[in-house]
Amino acid sequence: MSSNKRLQAVQNIGKALALILAVFSTLSYIISMTIAPILFFSTTDGLTVAARQIHQIPIDVFMVITIPVPVGVNLGVLFAGIWAFFAACFIFAWLSRGGFVKAVRDVLSKSVSVAKMNFLFIMPLIACGLLYATVLIDEFQATQGVQTGSLNFPPATSPYLILLELAFAPLREEFAFRITSIGIPLGIALLFLFRSDPKLAGPLNKAKLFLLAMLSPDRAKLKLGYRNVSTDGFWRGISPLEWALILVTGFAFGTAHLLFAGGWEVGKVTTAFMAGVVFGVVYVAYGAYAPILLHWFFNYYFTALDMGASTYGGVFQTLSNLSEVTALAVGQVVLVVFLLVTALKVSDSLTLRAAGMGGSSS
Numbered sequence: 001m002s003s004n005k006r007l008q009a010v011q012n013i014g015k016a017l018a019l020i021l022a023v024f025s026t027l028s029y030i031i032s033m034t035i036a037p038i039l040f041f042s043t044t045d046g047l048t049v050a051a052r053q054i055h056q057i058p059i060d061v062f063m064v065i066t067i068p069v070p071v072g073v074n075l076g077v078l079f080a081g082i083w084a085f086f087a088a089c090f091i092f093a094w095l096s097r098g099g100f101v102k103a104v105r106d107v108l109s110k111s112v113s114v115a116k117m118n119f120l121f122i123m124p125l126i127a128c129g130l131l132y133a134t135v136l137i138d139e140f141q142a143t144q145g146v147q148t149g150s151l152n153f154p155p156a157t158s159p160y161l162i163l164l165e166l167a168f169a170p171l172r173e174e175f176a177f178r179i180t181s182i183g184i185p186l187g188i189a190l191l192f193l194f195r196s197d198p199k200l201a202g203p204l205n206k207a208k209l210f211l212l213a214m215l216s217p218d219r220a221k222l223k224l225g226y227r228n229v230s231t232d233g234f235w236r237g238i239s240p241l242e243w244a245l246i247l248v249t250g251f252a253f254g255t256a257h258l259l260f261a262g263g264w265e266v267g268k269v270t271t272a273f274m275a276g277v278v279f280g281v282v283y284v285a286y287g288a289y290a291p292i293l294l295h296w297f298f299n300y301y302f303t304a305l306d307m308g309a310s311t312y313g314g315v316f317q318t319l320s321n322l323s324e325v326t327a328l329a330v331g332q333v334v335l336v337v338f339l340l341v342t343a344l345k346v347s348d349s350l351t352l353r354a355a356g357m358g359g360s361s362s
Helices: 003-040 044-050 075-098 100-109 119-143 159-179 183-193 203-215 217-224 229-237 240-260 267-286 289-312 314-361
Strands: 053-061 065-074
Touching: 003 044, 003 075, 003 100, 003 119, 003 159, 003 289, 003 314, 044 075, 044 159, 053 075, 053 159, 065 075, 075 100, 075 119, 075 159, 075 289, 100 119, 119 267, 119 289, 119 314, 159 240, 159 267, 159 289, 183 203, 183 217, 183 240, 203 217, 217 229, 217 267, 229 267, 240 267, 267 289, 289 314
Parallel strands: none
Antiparallel strands: 053 065
């Protein structure tokens, strides 16, 4: 079988896997999003936590600056606000790159580019691959005596307080490590590079572009005609400045888990750095909602399903177990397919380059 045919066969397997996983995962995401507020506002423990008052919430900027913001609401209102924010992110994900339904049709009918694919469709592949890579790294580090640890909460902490803290973390941390620490420098750079562009004439247009760069770096670059992921792919579409910011914020993200999150050990730096890099890439490629949803997957998704399983059992227990097993199994396949496709593309590239060199020397 030729290299092109092998590559096509691997890609077809990947497309079939992506389609099945996208449909199953989207349904499980909906159940996870639905079950948590039902539990929070219908159980005695949940209502007790919801009634507690909170006077301020911490907002982090540029990774190191914490600003206490007064709110004066109860935890139930805070949870409802966080849930609504996640719901809005899912709506953006559903509509991205032509929409989820179009992505399903396209994957069945024609060749599609990952860079141009709807984020909700591609999110399960990224999330499962990242999850399995994390497990592999944790296990390898453990064999070398490097422990990862786990996030610790005080004894007898209500599971609803844990859920609330885990749900708030994606918003707080993505604002600190991606939206402000990547988006703001990128916005400043774009304003400088395109300072003579008529699209940026006047303070209002500059302010709009700057805000757009924070919310959706790729759309900001597309608006100015600068190379971007949606038209140029990941390697050409992400600028050297963005790669530098992604790596720096990824390292800071990993280090912060060791220094400021109780219970994690030095092994967490590696996996959190890897997650931070992936979060950074999807942020610059898709927009602020993308890393928030990936972060949601690790913090909220499994926690909500586990709470549903422990409260109701039955079908919820089955779904919780199936989701965990599926995520790890698919993550393994995703990594294998990714490595195969990458190896075959590199092989094709080297073959073509060698053939070109041979032709030029004759």
